[in-house]
Amino acid sequence: MKNQESVVETFQYDDDIVRKFTLATIVWGAVAMLVGVFIAFELAYFRLGEGIPWLSFGRLRPLHTNAAIFAFAGNAIFAGIYHSSQRLLKTRLACDRLSRFHFWGWQLIIVSAALTLPFGITQSKEYAELEWPIDIAIAVVWVAFGVNLIWTMVKRREKHLYVALWFYVATFITVAVLHVVNSISLPVSFLKSYPVYAGVTDALVQWWYGHNAVAFFLTTPFLGLMYYYIPKAANRPVYSYRLSVIHFWTLVFIYIWAGPHHLLNTALPDWAQTVGMAFSVMLWIPSWGGMINGILTLRGAWHLLRTDPIIQFLIAAATFYGMSTFEGPLLSIKSVSSLAHYTDWIVGHVHSGALGWNGFLAFGMIYYLVPRLWKTELHNWNWARVHFWVATLGLLLYIISMWAAGITQGLMWQGIDAQGKLLYPDFVQTVVKIVPLYWVRAVGGTLYLGGFVLMIVNVWITIKNSKAENLADTTDRFAPFRRAEALQIPKLEHRTLERMPIVLTVLALTAILIGSFIELFPFITGEHYIENAYSLQSITTKPYTPLQLAGRDIYIKEGCYLCHSQMIRKTVPDVLRYGKASTMEESRYDRPFLWGSKRTGPDLARVGGKYPNLWHYRHFLNPRDVVPQSIMPSYTWLFKNSIDYASLNRKISVQRVLGVPYSEQEENFAGENAKAEAAVLAASLRSESGGQIEDDREVLALIAYLQVLGQMTSQAGGAK
Amino acid sequence: MIKEALSFFPMPQLPLVGLILFAAVFIGVVLWTGRGGAKKLYDRTSRQPLDGE
Known part of the structure; x- marks a missing residue:
């Protein structure tokens, strides 16, 4: 010393x-x-x-x-x-x-x-x-x-x-x-x-x-x-x-x-x-x-x-x-x-x-x-x-x-x-x-x-x-x-x-x-745990169509999840307002999950089918047209930007690698299928609104995605 | 095998396991820091930020 x-x-x-x-x-x-x-x-x-x-x-x-x-x-x-x-x-x-x-x-x-x-x-x-x-x-x-x-x-x-x-x-x-x-x-x-x-x-x-x-x-x-x-x-x-x-x-x-x-x-x-x-x-x-x-x-x-x-x-x-x-x-x-x-x-x-x-x-x-x-x-x-x-x-x-x-x-x-x-x-x-x-x-x-x-x-x-x-x-x-x-x-x-x-x-x-292992391990390794719960209830979940997937990626890009949740909680007011509580299987193929953490606007977990396509179309153009007091800004650029069809084959391919049950054909024709789906949607919007809507606008993909929310799962016997 | 077992494990006892683990860590640290000789060491170490510039 x-x-x-x-x-x-x-x-x-x-x-x-x-x-x-x-x-x-x-x-x-x-x-x-x-x-x-x-x-x-x-x-x-x-x-x-x-x-x-x-x-x-x-x-x-x-x-x-x-x-x-x-x-x-x-x-x-x-x-x-x-x-x-x-x-x-x-x-x-x-x-x-x-x-x-x-x-x-x-x-x-x-x-x-x-x-x-x-x-x-x-x-x-x-x-x-x-x-x-x-x-x-x-x-x-x-x-x-x-x-x-x-x-x-x-x-x-x-x-x-x-x-x-x-x-x-x-x-x-x-x-x-x-x-x-x-x-x-x-x-x-x-x-x-x-x-x-x-x-x-x-x-x-x-x-x-x-x-x-x-x-x-x-x-x-x-x-x-x-x-x-x-x-x-x-x-x-x-x-x-x-x-x-x-x-x-x-x-x-x-x-x-x-x-x-x-x-x-x-x-x-x-x-x-x-x-x-x-x-x-x-x-x-x-x-x-x-x-x-x-x-x-x-x-x-x-x-x-x-x-x-x-x-x-x-x-x-x-x-x-x-x-x-x-x-x-x-x-x-x-x-x-x-x-x-x-x-x-x-x-x-x-x-x-x-x-x-x-x-x-x-x-x-x-x-x-x-x-x-x-x-x-x-x-x-x-x-x-x-x-x-x-x-x-x-x-x-x-x-x-x-x-x-x-x-x-x-x-x-x-x-x-x-x-x-x-x-x-x-x-x-x-x-x-x-x-x-x-x-x-x-x-x-x-x-x-x-x-x-x-x-x-x-x-x-x-x-x-x-x-x-x-x-x-x-x-x-x-x-x-x-x-x-x-x-x-x-x-x-x-x-x-x-x-x-x-x-x-x-x-x-x-x-x-210690804490991380006990909490995460059963989920990360336990695909069986979740699969088992599904098969016991005979529940099946549909993967998104290519257009819906493109729409989901636009939803992510625009940060929609920052103001809208997709998770109806197991509480009485949530169920009264939005419908049946959300379940695990509904987001089974959701990468990333989009449950959200804030509701500046309403929950969207079951918005699919709640409003006609034209409602969504007008809502994105100017939310005040359909909800006069809304504070949501208009999303005019969704009517100008084109859908990224080119990346869809690759996206479906990655989803397949991750275990989403798409067929090889769905992977190879993802872009074409999405185009066809968008054309149908655009045609119906044109006839309902009487306006000019081109077939490849981002808003179409986003509407397709919103309209499937809450509609992906079905249970044997017909119940949703 | 472990993976299978965990996959089907409903785990209602996990909060209790966590609580016991935490209680053990907490009591352990309280006893450990209260042991003889710790005070002198801690008094010295706590002055470290005050040494030098």
């Missing part, structure tokens, strides 16, 4: 990479929020952007979520992880080239997302919309990040791994597993693919991924940052280190099970729903343990909350973490979910997490980092204080308006009179009531963006005031950690574990694989 203390080494931290990620966070944050505010105004006023395909809500909403999660929060995570890890490990990042590859690779992925999503190139699985070539790029860049992180841990000078680093390791390993398992698909072309999972399995895998993207991309890394930056900003150690260890293991173990709470009361088998609900409720324990730990770190320094904007942002972030993780388990209770699911309450919930927890933590971190990274004073701390209060006001307006909208609409959907009939049978009656709240939400979002713009200006002037020589890497001095010596500990203790990044990685992986 004596020897160790006497050999002090001098080394430099890689600050340049942290500066790069910090600036990327700010740039992409502006894009994400700007798109968010724009689509918020679109929901309040449907004429905004009407007629321009790439400005439509269905195309831009995935861009907004991807930019917010992977571009804004993602770059913030990398900035914070690279900054804090170097200091916690007392070493420079393992490989400068890997760090740069990570940075530029990630920005390239974001640019690819921005160049594909607005043009309808999407896999439609929420937060996993990007097509297969980008998915592969994500996997490669993510592994580069993980290798760099763990390699840095291995060559560290500090003996023990501080708890923040455990959260970073869990983030890396879990996101890698989630991304790979959920993204497996078979390409049709360079920018089109079908997932290997179908229907209920696809739904379960997607929400196992979707929920844990929140858990391991928006929670665990930010918790690691919280455990570093709150102590740092308050200059006192975390309230209870022991609690942080308990927080880590319980959170990592429980979170992975919670995905099915996105599918409550649906056609997902009940046991999986119950598992998801039970584990979601258990999440109260670690979440609140973590929040209390973060906030109580300020003990004895509460005055900082009045004076220091960094502390204000960080503590408000921990508070919003506590609030949204209280709300989450509450919403995961089946009866609460039956009211809240598909409404704006969920939108309010996710924004209290994204804007309150992730946003505020990122802002606190940026205000902490910028003066240190550019080695100068922040231009104006009062502006940072104004940012905090403007953002808080905007956020509160956002959340409260969405609570009010969600609960109002949820109750209206459920309203039943003394005769047992729906009080508001027309869906649109429940929409017009909440449109004023959409305006309030848009104003709230604008305020939040306004605060962000103030931060951009503040940071911009700060950077301009910094001199070029300030950009030199920070130098530090520390004694090397003699790894071999340290590992010669006679018995395995937790302290040993805390020094071993690879063992820690394996243990964290085991913790997440």
Whole structure:
């Protein structure tokens, strides 16, 4: 030990990479929020952007979520992880080239997302919309990040791994597993693919991924940052280190099970729903343990909350973490979910997490980092204080308006009179009531963006005031950690574990694989399970005709699923409004599943045959023609664009490989069959409307698809 | 064989299995972090962010 203390080494931290990620966070944050505010105004006023395909809500909403999660929060995570890890490990990042590859690779992925999503190139699985070539790029860049992180841990000078680093390791390993398992698909072309999972399995895998993207991309890394930056900003150690260890293991173990709470009361088998609900409720324990730990770190320094904007942002972030993780388990209770699911309450919930927890933590971190990274004073701390209060006001307006909208609409959907009939049978009656709240939400979002713009200006002037020589890497001095010596500990203790990044990685992986295996394995391997259920009931499901399949892909391209669900839940109000509850076999061949997660418009699971073809035709041209109060924009480009007949043979071929029972002839003549089907439909529309409709317009395929929804299954004996 | 068995398994006991597993992990971690000697280590480790710049 004596020897160790006497050999002090001098080394430099890689600050340049942290500066790069910090600036990327700010740039992409502006894009994400700007798109968010724009689509918020679109929901309040449907004429905004009407007629321009790439400005439509269905195309831009995935861009907004991807930019917010992977571009804004993602770059913030990398900035914070690279900054804090170097200091916690007392070493420079393992490989400068890997760090740069990570940075530029990630920005390239974001640019690819921005160049594909607005043009309808999407896999439609929420937060996993990007097509297969980008998915592969994500996997490669993510592994580069993980290798760099763990390699840095291995060559560290500090003996023990501080708890923040455990959260970073869990983030890396879990996101890698989630991304790979959920993204497996078979390409049709360079920018089109079908997932290997179908229907209920696809739904379960997607929400196992979707929920844990929140858990391991928006929670665990930010918790690691919280455990570093709150102590740092308050200059006192975390309230209870022991609690942080308990927080880590319980959170990592429980979170992975919670995905099915996105599918409550649906056609997902009940046991999986119950598992998801039970584990979601258990999440109260670690979440609140973590929040209390973060906030109580300020003990004895509460005055900082009045004076220091960094502390204000960080503590408000921990508070919003506590609030949204209280709300989450509450919403995961089946009866609460039956009211809240598909409404704006969920939108309010996710924004209290994204804007309150992730946003505020990122802002606190940026205000902490910028003066240190550019080695100068922040231009104006009062502006940072104004940012905090403007953002808080905007956020509160956002959340409260969405609570009010969600609960109002949820109750209206459920309203039943003394005769047992729906009080508001027309869906649109429940929409017009909440449109004023959409305006309030848009104003709230604008305020939040306004605060962000103030931060951009503040940071911009700060950077301009910094001199070029300030950009030199920070130098530090520390004694090397003699790894071999340290590992010669006679018995395995937790302290040993805390020094071993690879063992820690394996243990964290085991913790997440237990829940994943138990939940997913029966579905992924259990084609028999589902087949057996079908054959017992003598149920058969027809595959889509080529034209219907083309229409389904247009439905995906236009993001229809973002406002319309295709899942009638096993609840009385759903069945009264839409018909018999949806069943597993109805989405048996659906790749991807399109159950949806929000009803800005009505459910479409049984819309087939409900209206004549001409109704749909007029509805796409101008929804107000048939539903006077509708807030859906018109889809005029569907009347100009031609159906992509050429790719249909290949599409059917891929579907066949995936086990959909098409014949070889159906594969070979898919394009011709679709053309013939479209010609018949166009002729009937021409005779009904007296107008001119060409045979190859996209709207025909979409109508063909909508008209088959709820009509694909039949049971021996004639019942549907 | 395992695949077949799982395929027909209705799994009503899974929430219970999950609960027991979680309870075991939770109690295990609480006891583990409360063991003798942990406090000193944790006090030292919790100061790591405050060392250096």
